[in-house]
Amino acid sequence: MVEREISEFEMIAGTRAVLGLLDGKWTVEVLYLLASGKRRYSEIYYEVGEISKKMLTRTLRQLELHGLVQRTVYPEVPPRVEYALTQRGWSITGPLMGMYEWAAEHLDDAPEQLAA
Amino acid sequence: MVEREISEFEMIAGTRAVLGLLDGKWTVEVLYLLASGKRRYSEIYYEVGEISKKMLTRTLRQLELHGLVQRTVYPEVPPRVEYALTQRGWSITGPLMGMYEWAAEHLDDAPEQLAA
DNA sequence: CTGTATCCAGTAGGATACTG
DNA sequence: CAGTATCCTACTGGATACAG
Numbered sequence A, B: 001m002v003e004r005e006i007s008e009f010e011m012i013a014g015t016r017a018v019l020g021l022l023d024g025k026w027t028v029e030v031l032y033l034l035a036s037g038k039r040r041y042s043e044i045y046y047e048v049g050e051i052s053k054k055m056l057t058r059t060l061r062q063l064e065l066h067g068l069v070q071r072t073v074y075p076e077v078p079p080r081v082e083y084a085l086t087q088r089g090w091s092i093t094g095p096l097m098g099m100y101e102w103a104a105e106h107l108d109d110a111p112e113q114l115a116a
Numbered sequence C: 001c002t003g004t005a006t007c008c009a010g011t012a013g014g015a016t017a018c019t020g
Numbered sequence D: 001c002a003g004t005a006t007c008c009t010a011c012t013g014g015a016t017a018c019a020g
Helices: A010-021 A027-035 A041-047 A053-065 A087-091 A093-106 B007-020 B027-035 B041-047 B053-065 B087-092 B093-106
Strands: A069-074 A082-086 B071-074 B080-085
Touching: A010 B027, A010 B093, A027 A041, A027 A053, A027 A087, A027 A093, A027 B007, A041 A082, A041 B071, A053 A069, A082 A087, A082 B093, A087 A093, A087 B080, A087 B093, A093 B007, B007 B071, B027 B041, B027 B053, B027 B080, B027 B093, B041 B053, B041 B080, B053 B071, B071 B087, B080 B087, B087 B093
Parallel strands: none
Antiparallel strands: A069 A082, B071 B080
């Protein structure tokens, strides 16, 4: 591990990459849900309020593409598909918690609450 | 400070609130820029690559609305307007750094890079 | 059960021109 | 200098119906 200067450009690029991974209306909710245990497609569908199948599929495929979620298909009839966090997926709950903690500390004394 | 249970709902809401504060194509870049010192409108305009005035104004107004940036108008001719991070704005560089550090650790061994 | 396929509305963001 | 105003395109996400 070599010490070196970190450019502002790298800070921006890295930060934006993470925000890109978390992008999408349902992404965070699905990640937190899977952080409490792996689920089948329909379990996620019913546990996440109001999401459509289209968006659920899109969200899960993005997470899989980015290596945060592992998709496992069991070749049965009817089909069974399980989704679980990867190690990478687990690791990103760190920054996620960081954001929650900031919110818990700084959101109540706020001019504008971005109401839940 | 009372210990209590934190619901998954609160985690999601808090996290999404922070992501909401950071939302927008140019938000992070402007925050990092102001973290290196306050600037005038035109200074930000020229230091941030390729942003339009419309988006710069919109981004700054959002940040001001959310209490992350302080806007100060000096009633001179020609007008001078300075933007600086608030204490709240400074504090959010914490989560921002958290995301950068995650990216520095986990982005290179990735299946998909979200290329800078 | 686990998805696709279509259609649609709303919005983010870019390009350009104009103003106190 | 520090913005507005207007027009335009592309993409996100919702609703609904269909399929292996």
